[in-house]
Amino acid sequence: MNNIFGLLLLFMTLTGCWATNCQDNFLAFHGSCYLFGDIQLSFYEAEHYCNQHDAHLVHVDDSLEGDFLKEHLRHLKPFDLWWMGLTDEIAEGHFVWTDDNTPAQYTDWHASQPNGGVEDCVVFAAYFGFQWGDLDCTAKENFICEIQSGEAEVVG
Template structure:
């Protein structure tokens, strides 16, 4: 706040300095009126800036999600996500997430799916493991470490197809022009992955 007020005083001084040359062309009264008007406008702008800073501080303290995710993790709706660049098998990707006290991502809603797709489009990478598989029972896809039913899906055309009877693990893939969809694939294939964990708030 002190910094903003100092900035305001510096700006006011600058206005006085820049306007000094007008004194010869304007009446003293008109000149002082102009300066007063500029000062009032600057004070008003300073008040608006102070309000914005105060509001941001209040919002941050009420909703500290951003501050609750570790470095390299991205916050979204109460969870933290990490896009793992190393190419791993499904099992190794799963273990990598567990080491970081997380799990391969569970995509529960369309909103969460759009958030993840947005990042994948920005990364411009093709394939990332998610925590969905039908390893235990063919055709019954379950989220890793959870018995909850799959409430949302984002399968690509004709998927899942269990090609060759060997595809049991699910990954995001770039279906066409960065339109990321799900596909079942051989679990031993090397892909990047997405880890997820709840934030600490």
């Protein structure tokens, strides 16, 4: 079943509902462009890296986007953890997106997460099947940048 879903997502990516004019090394899906960072940085360094590429750490809007990202991450092993742009650094337990400071409406937490403490930033975690977990923001991990449809040039 995973292979069928993966092929469907690949087909949607290549022919999809949206065509975008993405920068080199960015992957298009449903009107957004994604860059899967192949270096390990802290949460803050990763956000800065994304900003330098006119992007931000990924903001996951719904299960369709989340499933696409998880399926793509499954093919990028051996990397285990991937930063997204979600944090509760300002108020413990109140997770907001760094790109627009809005509370998370959609989440995909693993059953044991978030577990609080000094873990204020959020990752896709391979050991949770790429469900979400919280982590210390200073940890060096891979990351996903996004240029959302409102920021990407839609060409179709």
